[in-house]
Amino acid sequence: MNTQNTSRQHRPQALLVLADGRTFAGRAFGANTTSFGEVNFNTAMSGYQEALTDPASAGTMITLTFPHIGNTGMNTEDAQSTKVWAAGLIVRELSRRPSNWRSETSLEEDLAAQGITGIEGIDTRALTHHIRDHGVMNAGIFVGEDAAAPVAELTRKVADTTVDTDAYRASAAGAQARTLTATDLGLNPDEVSGPAVKVAVLDNGVKKSDLLSLARRGAELTVLSADAGSAEVTEAGVAGVFVSDGPGTPEQLTERAETVKELIEAGLPVFGVGLGQLIIGMAAGVPTTRLAVGHHGANQPVTNTATGKVEITAQSHQYALDIPAGTSIDGVAVTYRSLNDGVVEGIELADKAVFATAFHPEGAGPLDAASNFDRFVELLTARTGN
Structure with a gap:
């Protein structure tokens, strides 16, 4: 039977078990095997494919607050x-049939092919409230006979599991530097504007949408491993550096922050997003903090501190730079704060062509803050005289 037409009754029973012992019963879909991760919630109404294929999601179990998921299927272009x-x-309810002209396969079929387990039929509103009250935590999805074991035993298994939130780094270790042109990324000449500028991308887990945002503005990209040293970056002859988003925790980022610090001291313009902001902030001596809930979704409001303008952004981060309102750090200016909780969402360094945002200014989400990419490319063209 085609999986996209499989009724809920024919899917195996599954149990979501949180590290604190809270459980949610449902039905498994996708790979139908036990899996573990850090559970969070994503408030976007669409874009589930972008969230699933974002390397920053490594090691996480994504709870989608929108109730009906899978309507548009999966396709190569949006990955x-x-x-x-x-x-x-x-998810609350999995769509039985995708219905979109761009769909190439169903969400269920795609997850099954990639060995990823899902659970549907649970009260995602109650789960979201639980996470908001108690914070993100490790969890396990147990399927079939595994789900019938005593809850205490399953909770111990969840507690004993170490979640790898930096799996992307291991997969990219030793990867060769590669050059990407607009053509390589599928852009036509009429989709590219601006003079050509060479940009190094430190790949912590870069999203395709960020590469496209740079290429559309004329950037010629040299993609380097996140573990590349400053000498490797400067030898590439680039005008500036883009520090990408990706998975990871502050204690895993010290070497990367040291590299970025050396690049800043060398006078290179640097722009970072997501995890890239965390790395740039660490390079500037800013402390970090782990958020209880985190920011995940395509509808996160931020305030531009210079203009007071509110912009709607796409975010996926569990850690943030720790600069409480009313405090300051020498040489670091806060350019954006979350409208919801006041968390730092953007910084720039005084007297340096260095700035960063915790959100994605463009791509799989709102375009309110796309001017940040424009600003970066303008810095590079001014530096090179193009």
């Missing part, structure tokens, strides 16, 4: 990387 990075998917 942000070459695979699904999320450890699991949690």
